[in-house]
Amino acid sequence: MSSPAAAEAIRVGEQARKEPTQGELRRSVFNLVWPATVESVLQMGVGLVNTAMVGHLSALAIGTVGLCSRATMVGFALFQGIGTGATVLIAQSIGSGDRDRARTVAVQGLFFAAASVMILGAAFSTWAVPIFRIFRPAPDLLAASAMYLRIIVLGMPAQGIMMSAGAAMRGSGDTRTPMMVAVSVNLINIAGNYSLIYGHLGFPALGIRGAATATVTAQWIGAVLALAALTSRHSKLGLTWRGPWRLDRAQLGKMLGIGMPASGEWMFWQSAHIILTLFITGFGTTTLASHQLGMQAESVSYMPTAGLSIAATTLVGQAIGAGNPRLAQRSARELITIATAITAVTGGMLFLAPRQILTALTNDAGVIALGAVYLRLMATAQIPQQLTGVLSGVLRGNGDTKTPMIVAAVGQWGIRLPLAYILAFPLKMGIMGVWLGMTVDLFARFALIFFRYKRISWAKEPVVGVGKWASTAG
Numbered sequence: 001m002s003s004p005a006a007a008e009a010i011r012v013g014e015q016a017r018k019e020p021t022q023g024e025l026r027r028s029v030f031n032l033v034w035p036a037t038v039e040s041v042l043q044m045g046v047g048l049v050n051t052a053m054v055g056h057l058s059a060l061a062i063g064t065v066g067l068c069s070r071a072t073m074v075g076f077a078l079f080q081g082i083g084t085g086a087t088v089l090i091a092q093s094i095g096s097g098d099r100d101r102a103r104t105v106a107v108q109g110l111f112f113a114a115a116s117v118m119i120l121g122a123a124f125s126t127w128a129v130p131i132f133r134i135f136r137p138a139p140d141l142l143a144a145s146a147m148y149l150r151i152i153v154l155g156m157p158a159q160g161i162m163m164s165a166g167a168a169m170r171g172s173g174d175t176r177t178p179m180m181v182a183v184s185v186n187l188i189n190i191a192g193n194y195s196l197i198y199g200h201l202g203f204p205a206l207g208i209r210g211a212a213t214a215t216v217t218a219q220w221i222g223a224v225l226a227l228a229a230l231t232s233r234h235s236k237l238g239l240t241w242r243g244p245w246r247l248d249r250a251q252l253g254k255m256l257g258i259g260m261p262a263s264g265e266w267m268f269w270q271s272a273h274i275i276l277t278l279f280i281t282g283f284g285t286t287t288l289a290s291h292q293l294g295m296q297a298e299s300v301s302y303m304p305t306a307g308l309s310i311a312a313t314t315l316v317g318q319a320i321g322a323g324n325p326r327l328a329q330r331s332a333r334e335l336i337t338i339a340t341a342i343t344a345v346t347g348g349m350l351f352l353a354p355r356q357i358l359t360a361l362t363n364d365a366g367v368i369a370l371g372a373v374y375l376r377l378m379a380t381a382q383i384p385q386q387l388t389g390v391l392s393g394v395l396r397g398n399g400d401t402k403t404p405m406i407v408a409a410v411g412q413w414g415i416r417l418p419l420a421y422i423l424a425f426p427l428k429m430g431i432m433g434v435w436l437g438m439t440v441d442l443f444a445r446f447a448l449i450f451f452r453y454k455r456i457s458w459a460k461e462p463v464v465g466v467g468k469w470a471s472t473a474g
Contacts, residue, residue, distance in 0.1 A: 035176040060285070192213065195210075294378070350376070358372060
């Protein structure tokens with residue numbers, strides 16, 4: 001009779017023989033990553049298009065869109081939590097062959113997203129002016145931002161539905177359908193902006209009001225498309241309009257238990273950005289516009305790698321659900337290699353051609369000159385920044401959503417904000433002090449998340465309710 005150790009060695013050997021070759025794994029990663037990346041690019045593209053198309057109106061318009069993005073990102077924190085929890089549980093359920101559980105989780109995500117975001121949107125609409133007074137804006141910027149926010153919140157429930165449906169499809173391994181929804185949303189948003197901002201095709205010229213209206217319209221159309229795709233006969237989840245559309249408190253609790261640390265991570269990030277924006281508004285409208293436009297232009301670098309974190313969560317989660325931690329580890333290494341190679345190129349673009357990138361977003365010479373300084377500084381930290389995102393995705397797929405949240409809290413509140421304040425004000429470095437504090441934080445967070453990743457024990461241990469086996473962080 002063979003010993004348990006010998007039986008386990010035989011089982012692991014058989015599993016290894018069934019695993020894909022390196023070439024097959026690379027193709028699988030590519031087939032999952034490129035649609036997820038394109039979708040992430042297009043999701044960011046809505047904000048980028050709005051900024052670019054109002055950027056030629058005035059610095060006031062740029063500041064309005066930027067301030068509103070800070071407020072609405074609180075809603076995005078909810079989306080992050082719901083999406084992360086749903087993607088992890090669905091990926092692990094699919095990996096273990098439990099599609100009924102995957103469908104139930106998808107429904108809980110849709111319910112919670114729609115209900116919670118409607119409440120948040122109503123609060124934003126009611127208290128728009130007090131919210132923006134926190135930033136001490138000039139009177140004209142306060143009035144414009146409140147008006148813009150009250151329109152934008154009308155699309156927040158649609159955005160919640162769209163993102164939770166996309167998270168469910170990604171967890172099942174379908175990244176192409178959410179990508180096509182994002183393509184549709186962007187095309188509609190661009191056409192709406194062209195028509196409503198500047199008054200083309202017989203429409204009135206509404207300026208920033210037109211940009212908000214176009215965005216809301218595109219988001220609701222996207223929500224309808226996402227729901228139709230999720231319930232179609234081609235969906236990998238097999239969810240139909242007949243159900244199961246019921247509340248399952250146990251699965252909702254598990255989804256939120258996994259996802260809420262991701263919301264916490266995002267909230268730490270956003271609250272720190274709010275404080276940072278308070279620092280920056282004191283330096284004037286041109287500096288604020290340079291910072292906002294610089295962050296939008298910086299997305300040239302992280303857009304191509306944005307889908308890698310999503311892919312890491314899906315691939316690692318499915319491998320863990322299938323009881324194959326070795327495959328999870330191989331997938332993680334492949335994604336790290338891809339992220340490093342891509343970011344070396346895109347980060348180089350930020351450093352070598354910052355003015356050319358910013359010129360596509362505005363024609364304000366002062367904003368371009370100052371924004372170019374920001375982009376060159378951020379270019380130095382692009383590889384650690386993007387690898388932090390990928391490694392966080394690996395940890396989430398492995399069931400560890402708390403570490404990324406803790407790292408975000410330490411980096412943003414323990415390093416970025418104190419250092420930015422000290423450099424900007426007591427040491428009188430101004431906006432350069434703020435940007436240097438941001439740069440140091442990016443390197444520090446990478447060191448912390450990399451340390452945690454290296455301590456993952458890819459040995460198998462039983463985890464109740466998440467497939468048969470899962471790896472654990474040591």
